[in-house]
Amino acid sequence: MTLDGVFGALADPTRRALLTTLLEQGAATATDLAQPLPITRQAVVKHLQVLAHADLARCSRQGREVRWSAHPAPLGDAAEWLVRTGADWDRRLGRLQEAVSGGSTSA
Amino acid sequence: MTLDGVFGALADPTRRALLTTLLEQGAATATDLAQPLPITRQAVVKHLQVLAHADLARCSRQGREVRWSAHPAPLGDAAEWLVRTGADWDRRLGRLQEAVSGGSTSA
DNA sequence: TCTAGGTGCAACCCTTCGGTTGCACCCTGT
DNA sequence: ACAGGGTGCAACCGAAGGGTTGCACCTAGA
Numbered sequence: 463m464t465l466d467g468v469f470g471a472l473a474d475p476t477r478r479a480l481l482t483t484l485l486e487q488g489a490a491t492a493t494d495l496a497q498p499l500p501i502t503r504q505a506v507v508k509h510l511q512v513l514a515h516a517d518l519a520r521c522s523r524q525g526r527e528v529r530w531s532a533h534p535a536p537l538g539d540a541a542e543w544l545v546r547t548g549a550d551w552d553r554r555l556g557r558l559q560e561a562v563s564g565g566s567t568s569a
Numbered sequence: 570m571t572l573d574g575v576f577g578a579l580a581d582p583t584r585r586a587l588l589t590t591l592l593e594q595g596a597a598t599a600t601d602l603a604q605p606l607p608i609t610r611q612a613v614v615k616h617l618q619v620l621a622h623a624d625l626a627r628c629s630r631q632g633r634e635v636r637w638s639a640h641p642a643p644l645g646d647a648a649e650w651l652v653r654t655g656a657d658w659d660r661r662l663g664r665l666q667e668a669v670s671g672g673s674t675s676a
Numbered sequence: 677t678c679t680a681g682g683t684g685c686a687a688c689c690c691t692t693c694g695g696t697t698g699c700a701c702c703c704t705g706t
Numbered sequence: 707a708c709a710g711g712g713t714g715c716a717a718c719c720g721a722a723g724g725g726t727t728g729c730a731c732c733t734a735g736a
Binding site: 598599600610611614630632633634635 | 682683685
């Protein structure tokens, strides 16, 4: 899994909105998704392709329509990275506090 | 808190590396951070400024040096967004499975 | 005081990104 | 068959991103 792709995809508010919309509605076409937005269908397609490149969205053709759906599994990997990084810091902070306020004066 | 800034800052592998380095080493100057990297000190400074803009890093002047340190609190907010979004999807998937394989045929 | 190391600022380059437009293509329904 | 809606592709544009270089400034230390 590529953290670059996932974080990069989530960095854009329009893409986060598209992702949540897909999660709420289950599946939709680019045309449908573009309608309430102030941008073109083509722009939405580009955003969806970015999401797809991060494996956060997938598309399947049905007749002349292309239905997009969310695939939030990589969110878990990204969350894991965040929590692990933050947890490491918490542990380090805990050790630092121990060292500062702990029993022995020496570090 | 701005998810744009945090996710955007984490989208770059160099910035993630800088962040983890700061978390491991506690604090460092831009010159120190740039030394093992194949990029210029100025590039590192720009990356650190991006991290600072997302409130993921902070700097303080000490004499003629500027020491940078990590501030991973926003990671928790970003992780919360990820988990919440993923959890929503899990609940929806659970309901869908109930509707498909559950007792009553109507949704 | 003078030298050297660390920093900040500004200009510049090339690439990527977000977005638009125009057009060709294909599927659907009458 | 044919009109219409949905899609894909390509070109184009302005802005932002990542990176570099050059130089001025300031602080520490001899």
